[in-house]
Amino acid sequence: MRDVAVIGVGITKFGELWDKSFRQLIAEAGAKAILDSGIEGKDIDEMYVGSMSSGRFVGQEHVGALVADASGFSNLHIPSTRVEGACASSGMAVRQGYLSIASGINDIVVVGGMEKMNDVSGASATETLATAADQEWEAFFGATFPGLYAMIATRHMHEYGTTKEQLAQVAVKNHANGALNPYAQYQREITLEQAINATPVAYPLGLLDCSPVTDGAASIVLCAVEKAKKYRDNPVKIIGSSQGSDSLALHGRRDICTLDATVHAANMAYKQANLKPKDIEIAEVHDCFTIAEICAIEDLGFVKKGEGGKAIDNKITPRDGSLPVNTSGGLKAKGHPVGATGVAQIIEIVLQLQGRAEKRQIKNARIGLAHNVGGSGATSTVHIMEAM
């Protein structure tokens, strides 16, 4: 098996992008990544793109070919495949690109992720996101997507004494990070009071516990490590790539408060990288809701089960903490264009490891982790990266 590196990254502004279409967004992100990498179109062996629900959001399926076409590659006939796993779609696309290079089939692969969520009404977007849940046995009975994470939160509070204030701290921290990210949807800080007193969505979660509805796209260029230095001096090596799955419905899980798909993926990635959780210096985790970040840092092994709520008071996850989490602003403040999120997380880690994260730069970070979740935890991907 061959080693694989990231040699280029590109991302659009995240937000309500009324003046840009689905295909413009992915073409922009792809062009930026290709220019950043120094490759040319003819160097690309294959493309993988993540999109959760382009069919419902913009009425367009068959987006593998569309992305190649919109990027100006229709006459090169590059194979381009769409990958879907709800909000983990592009974490999975990265893994497919990684595997195709590691296997020796491809040398250079462009991976993208995108979602255009604001062309439909808020109610319609909510309904589409609920398709990541079990339609027959959760959504049919009136469970919403925030409602599922809210039930994780209620149980976490009951079992471990996690508080609504600790949930709010996650939102405050991630907004403070997002304020430093020029690509973030919300580049502003919020107060603890605002977060605690926000409009209720699904008890115990309020509006500021939830990631927003976002348009955006992100892209990276992957290359076999032996050829990576030809394109740039500081490629970032992927030293662990893994994925896990679990029961689609939350009620089918072993434990309501543990995402076993994440535990599985994390164990595999640590094993592959020959590292332990304590070796990770920076992480982007899937904070689609504040409780999701708390569960993620537990399931990834950064803190013990039940201790996730205290990670901010214990100075672990803030920017000046021992393991900064979601320096990009996370899904909460950077925004969550669902199909783009997995790639966007990897981009933040790459920028940090290359010292290109500007105002949010963490000093001397060498090893980072990106964690992407689909649904309420039925799919999870983990990627561990190292500066070269």
Add this chain to the structure above:
Amino acid sequence: MGVARFWREIPQRYNLLGDKCGSCERIFFPPKESCPYCRRKSIGKMKEIKLSGKGEVVTYTIIHVGPEDFEEQVPYPIAIIKLEEGPQVTAQIVDCDINEVKIGMKVESTFRKIIQDGSTGAIYYGYKFKKRN
């Protein structure tokens, strides 16, 4: 969405019909084609079983922002209920003040209307849960 999609689930949703693995005796709801613990040993040995409908709230939420079909019902409680026979289900809790819903609350299933497909469309039924003494 086609009505057949809902017809297919009627036996389970109306009568809480699950199934039992003939190999390890574990009970599943909704019914599974094979047992995830016994896998090939369970094929052809899954037997239909009617569940008691009695259980306990494992966790819950109060939905304030509901899907379009449920908009008129907000705020409403949704819970995960662990049934006496083992399986867990997601359902609404009804016939009580929303502030009464708690983890550990004993509940039993009740047959109710879930939604109506528009003002003249099909009415879909299923289980909800209410407090049990």
